[in-house]
Amino acid sequence: MRDGGSADRGKAWGWLAGLGLLCAALIALPHLLSYSQQEIAVFLVINVLLVVSYRLLTLTGEWSLGHVVIMGVGGYASALFTKALGVPVPLAMLLGAASAAATAFVLAFPLFRMKGFYFLIGSFAAGEVIRLLWKRFRVPFGGPKGLKLIPSFPDLEIGALTIDFFEPVNYYYLCLLVVSISVFILYRLERSRIGLTFHAVHWQDSLAESVGVSTWRYRTLAFVIASFFAGLSGALLAHYIGTVNPNRFDVGEMVFVLIWAIVGGTATIYGPILGVVVLTIINEVVLRQLGFDQMRPLFYGAILIASILFLPQGLESLVGKAREAWAGRGGGAGPEDQRFGAQ
Amino acid sequence: MLELLLQTSVNAIYAASYMALIAVGFVLIFGVMGVINFAHGELYMSGAYAVVYVYAENQLPFFLAVAAGLVFVGLLGLLMEWALFRPLRDNPLGGLIASIGFLLILQTLAVLGFGVRMEHIPPPTREMLNVFGIEGVVLSVQRLYVIVATVLLLGALWVFLRRSKFGVALRACAQDAEAAALQGISMNQAARIAMCIGAALAGIAGALTAPLVRTYPFMGHSVIVTAFIIIIVGGIGSLEGAVVAAVLYAMVHTFVTTFIDGVIADIVGLLLMLLVLVIRPTGLFGIKDRA
Numbered sequence: 001m002r003d004g005g006s007a008d009r010g011k012a013w014g015w016l017a018g019l020g021l022l023c024a025a026l027i028a029l030p031h032l033l034s035y036s037q038q039e040i041a042v043f044l045v046i047n048v049l050l051v052v053s054y055r056l057l058t059l060t061g062e063w064s065l066g067h068v069v070i071m072g073v074g075g076y077a078s079a080l081f082t083k084a085l086g087v088p089v090p091l092a093m094l095l096g097a098a099s100a101a102a103t104a105f106v107l108a109f110p111l112f113r114m115k116g117f118y119f120l121i122g123s124f125a126a127g128e129v130i131r132l133l134w135k136r137f138r139v140p141f142g143g144p145k146g147l148k149l150i151p152s153f154p155d156l157e158i159g160a161l162t163i164d165f166f167e168p169v170n171y172y173y174l175c176l177l178v179v180s181i182s183v184f185i186l187y188r189l190e191r192s193r194i195g196l197t198f199h200a201v202h203w204q205d206s207l208a209e210s211v212g213v214s215t216w217r218y219r220t221l222a223f224v225i226a227s228f229f230a231g232l233s234g235a236l237l238a239h240y241i242g243t244v245n246p247n248r249f250d251v252g253e254m255v256f257v258l259i260w261a262i263v264g265g266t267a268t269i270y271g272p273i274l275g276v277v278v279l280t281i282i283n284e285v286v287l288r289q290l291g292f293d294q295m296r297p298l299f300y301g302a303i304l305i306a307s308i309l310f311l312p313q314g315l316e317s318l319v320g321k322a323r324e325a326w327a328g329r330g331g332g333a334g335p336e337d338q339r340f341g342a343q
Numbered sequence: 344m345l346e347l348l349l350q351t352s353v354n355a356i357y358a359a360s361y362m363a364l365i366a367v368g369f370v371l372i373f374g375v376m377g378v379i380n381f382a383h384g385e386l387y388m389s390g391a392y393a394v395v396y397v398y399a400e401n402q403l404p405f406f407l408a409v410a411a412g413l414v415f416v417g418l419l420g421l422l423m424e425w426a427l428f429r430p431l432r433d434n435p436l437g438g439l440i441a442s443i444g445f446l447l448i449l450q451t452l453a454v455l456g457f458g459v460r461m462e463h464i465p466p467p468t469r470e471m472l473n474v475f476g477i478e479g480v481v482l483s484v485q486r487l488y489v490i491v492a493t494v495l496l497l498g499a500l501w502v503f504l505r506r507s508k509f510g511v512a513l514r515a516c517a518q519d520a521e522a523a524a525l526q527g528i529s530m531n532q533a534a535r536i537a538m539c540i541g542a543a544l545a546g547i548a549g550a551l552t553a554p555l556v557r558t559y560p561f562m563g564h565s566v567i568v569t570a571f572i573i574i575i576v577g578g579i580g581s582l583e584g585a586v587v588a589a590v591l592y593a594m595v596h597t598f599v600t601t602f603i604d605g606v607i608a609d610i611v612g613l614l615l616m617l618l619v620l621v622i623r624p625t626g627l628f629g630i631k632d633r634a
Contacts, residue, residue, distance in 0.1 A: 063436065110621045117379070117579075121571055122620045125613045128568065132613070136606040251564070255443055262440050294454060301447030308440045309430055 026176060030169045037284075038168035042240060044280050045175040046233050051260045051272040052183050053229035058266050059190065060222045061202035062119050065254055066107075066127030067230055072249030073130065074100040074231025075238035079150040080140055082239075089153050093235035100231020101224045103130070108220040124251065135246040146245025153239050175236055182229050187269050189225065198222050259300070263307045265314020274315045279303070346479040351601045352594075353474050357486040359593035360493035361548045365566055366573035366585040367497060368544035374517035374580040375537035378428050378438035382446040383570055384563025386542050390416045390549025391558045392453055395462050398553075405467035409550040416546020417539045419449075424538035429531065446563070453560035466554035489551045496544065497586065504582070513537060517580060568609075572616045578626025588627065 030038050054067050078096025081087040087095065107126050114122045134141040141147070153165035153174065165171045189195050200208040201215045209215055238244045264275020282303070287296050311317065365387055372380045380386075393412035397403050423445060431437035470484040504510035515523040516533040524530055556562070573592055577584030592612060599608035619626060 110617060113621055114624060118620055118624050120379075121575055122617060124571065125616050125620070129610055129613045129617070132606050132610045136604075136610070255447075258440065258443065262436075295451060297447045298451035298455075301444040301451070304444035304447070305427065305441050308434070308437050308444070309427075312434060312437065 027173075030172050035168065038172060040280070040284050042168050042172050042175055043237075044277065045172060045179050046236050046240075047257075047260070047276050047280070048273050049179045049182055049233040049236070050230055051257055051264075051276050052186055052269065053226045053233070054257055054261055055266050055269065055272045056186055056190070056198075056229075057222055057226040058261065059195070059198040059202060060219050061205075062115070062123075062219065062223075063258075064223075065120055065124035065251065065258075066130075067123075067226070067257055068249045068251075068254040069127035069130050070100050070104060070227045071230040071234035071237075072134070072244065072246075073103045073227075074234030075244045075249075076134065076141060076147065076234075077231070078235035079147045079238050079244055082151045083147065083149075084140065089151055089239055093232065093239065096235035096238075097228045097232035100234065101228035104224045104227030105220065108223050112216050112219050112223075127254075128251075131246050131249060142245070144246060146243060146248070147238075148243045150238050150242045150244070152242060171240055175240075178232070178236065182232060183269070183273075186225075186229065190269065194218075194221065259304050263304065263311075263314060265316035267313070268316050268319075270319070271314050271316035274319070278315060346477060347601070349475065349477065349480045351598055353480060353482050354601075355590075355594045355597035357482070357490060358597050359590040360490045361552050362569055362573060362593055363497065363586050363589035364493050364544050364548035366570050366577070366589050367500070367582055368541035369570040370574050370577070370580060370582055370585045371513075371537050371544075372541040373574065374582075375513055376424075376428055376432075376438070376534050377520075378442070380423075380541070381439055381442040381567065382423070382449060382563075383541075383545055384566035385446045385449040386416050386419060386545040386563075387549040387566050388453060388558075388560065388563040389419060389449060390546030391553040391556075391562065392457060392549075393546070394550045394553040395457060395464060395558055398467075399462065399464045405554075409547060412550030413543050413547045416549070417543035419546075420538040420540075420542025421535060423542070424534055428534065428538065432530075450560050450563075457560070459560060462553075462558040464554040464558060483555075485555055489548075489555075492547065492551055496547065500540065500544075501582075509536060569612075572612050574626075575616045576619050576626055578628040581626065581628040584626055584628025 030041055050071055057064055074096040077099035078092045081092035081095050082089055111122050135144050156163040163170050165174060197213055197218050201218045205215050260275040260279055261272045265271035287299055369383050390412040393415050394408045397411045398405050398408035427441040428438050431441055466485045468484045471481045474480045474482050504514055512528045513533050515528055573585055573588045577588030596608045596612055599611050
């Protein structure tokens with residue numbers, strides 16, 4: 001801001017150009033991939049929404065172990081809305097996300113009596129209870145085998161053109177659109193007054209309370225919004241693979257979300273995205289190509305340990321450093337002052 | 344009906360024993376180092392695989408295999424302390440994350456070494472005892488080993504913590520690490536001892552129960568859930584609380600499993616934990632808030 005108008009405008013053009021390039025790359029991407037890699041790309045885009053929504057919750061300082069189960073609530077609810085009530089798929093997806101948010105709202109009453117470690121354990125217990133209920137009750141949740149034959153996203157007909165969302169490429173674009181909008185909303189939210197309050201609740205909760213901020217209310221709000229988008233990602237997943245079951249949303253899956261967030265870093269919105277993208281590429285492309293199929297979890301574990309030991313601020317800190325080095329060479333101001341909480 | 348009640352109680356005592364072994368180690372590690380060791384279930388699994396390797400595959404005596412499990416998993420504990428938890432002491436979530444990484448490594452090594460199939464280990468003894476002299480109420484000698492070992496080990500641990508100099512130092516670290524350091528107690532040494540004992544307890548629990556349960560690389564998952572429930576109900580950092588909670592939880596879980604079904608029993612256990620978290624987050628015996 002202090003560099004004056006022209007530099008500011010230059011920066012804005014730079015951002016716009018970057019964004020344009022990114023969009024072009026994302027749109028071109030599936031055409032460079034094989035069929036099975038296109039499917040991986042679909043899951044990757046869905047996981048981006050999952051982990052970015054997870055980060056919103058961590059803004060208030062709470063780390064949940066129930067986020068993947070909440071994703072599952074979205075998937076199960078959306079599937080049931082279409083199967084049992086005949087709701088059209090796009091509407092059911094939104095209803096599924098809303099169900100996840102409603103579940104989170106109810107859970108907030110017991111869970112936000114806890115903080116820190118207790119919240120971690122409490123969210124785990126609450127998630128496991130939900131998951132075991134799916135497993136136990138064949139009606140309506142289908143028991144251990146879960147729900148099958150979930151209707152897929154309906155074909156879209158524009159004039160003579162029919163878009164079949166059963167094709168990974170087309171579903172990839174659909175997910176990309178939904179996830180981009182969601183991430184944009186989450187980004188704007190963080191920059192808003194509400195988002196700033198989330199930060200205050202994390203770093204200065206007694207101070208925030210003393211100036212009249214209800215920390216309980218803001219923690220709940222973050223939890224409910226995060227759960228809405230997690231539920232949406234679950235619904236996107238359910239109508240793509242056509243089946244949901246309790247094991248798909250167990251703590252093993254949750255561990256992956258935790259890994260993406262930690263390896264990427266959670267100080268910025270691109271941190272977790274970096275984490276999930278880089279680790280998915282390493283896991284699905286590099287390790288698969290090298291033929292280490294059975295050994296992949298071992299590498300994953302080793303990467304996790306190495307990153308927590310040697311890169312505790314996450315991959316995003318590398319981006320910050322790279323930018324600093326770049327700015328240092330160009331003589332301009334570093335971008336650090338624009339980072340959150342810096343003012 | 345009386346017979347069924349008595350039999351279920353006997354089963355519950357067995358369940359309480361191995362749960363207590365696991366949970367006490369878990370609490371000890373958390374109490375002294377402030378780390379949630381997510382890999383605790385995999386330490387238990389490692390103890391079971393020590394028995395698979397030494398006893399089932401190499402035909403060596405069962406108790407030698409159990410001792411091997413104890414030592415091997417104790418060493419794993421030392422490795423974790425040195426490589427993971429010590430460098431991450433100032434990072435509260437770091438230890439948890441690193442232990443998740445270690446868990447994945449241990450699971451993969453088990454898969455590579457032994458395959459994903461379930462191992463059925465023939466128990467060293469198939470003898471059954473009649474409890475209370477009643478025909479229908481039985482306890483296998485293999486289960487009796489677990490109960491006796493638990494009583495002996497936890498008794499020894501209790502004496503160690505109360506009477507020995509190390510034990511007092513350990514408890515001092517659990518109460519207040521900084522004050523303990525000011526008194527000249529080495530935090531590194533306390534952490535080493537706690538981690539070694541805690542891991543070894545999980546290892547011996549795995550080794551002793553290996554012939555009684557199905558051994559497979561992912562068996563640790565249900566164990567960690569149980570450990571969570573027990574330490575929350577008993578109170579974080581309280582060893583006595585862990586033992587009482589293990590007995591309580593084993594009773595509830597075994598009776599609900601027998602009279603309703605296993606999944607409902609799991610749900611009841613988790614709800615019990617949530618209830619304690621909401622009403623009395625310090626647990627039944629907890630005094631201090633460590634989180």
